[in-house]
Amino acid sequence: MQTGSDKAESTIYAANEADFRKVYDALMALLFKVSYRIVNDEEAAEDLVHDSLIKMHEKELVFPSLDDAKYWLIRVVKNASLNYAKRKTREKKAYERFLKEDRRQTDSGETELLKAETLRRTREALEKLPVNLKTVLILKEYAELNYKEIGRVLGITEGNVKVRVFRAREQLSKLIGEDDVYLPR
Structure with a gap:
């Protein structure tokens, strides 16, 4: 039988750094x-x-225990992964639907070439951005995180995230040269 003091020792407090580390070490691989x-x-x-x-x-x-933390985390990870x-x-x-629709609208090889060139230039320009700007732009545009979530992930304020996203978009625009970008209608 578990005594009151044994039970208190097995309790996991997620906000406690030592308990958090214990959970991380024990469950990360699983x-x-x-x-x-x-x-x-x-x-x-x-x-x-x-x-x-x-x-x-x-x-x-x-x-109440590491097992309870494990089962809660498995559910959360499973749901997040499924989503x-x-x-x-x-x-x-x-x-795929967009590509099919676009092909039906235009048979032009020139259009396909312009799209491919735009994509290539965008990727190259993204790689030229400083890491802090590139990171926020990827989290915003590709991971679809909001400003608050990005701030949490990077450990910066929401205002700082907004500034970085603005600057990243501005620099990306300059690097790509907006006039030369193919935008389908």
């Missing part, structure tokens, strides 16, 4: 496996697990 099996992308799986651990920490959750996978599937379908 949570990664769960997420990876769903999303089939190492980087995304790692991000989803880290986001779930951060959520647990920020909510300052208290668990991510669904979103990626929807994005892929929307992208």
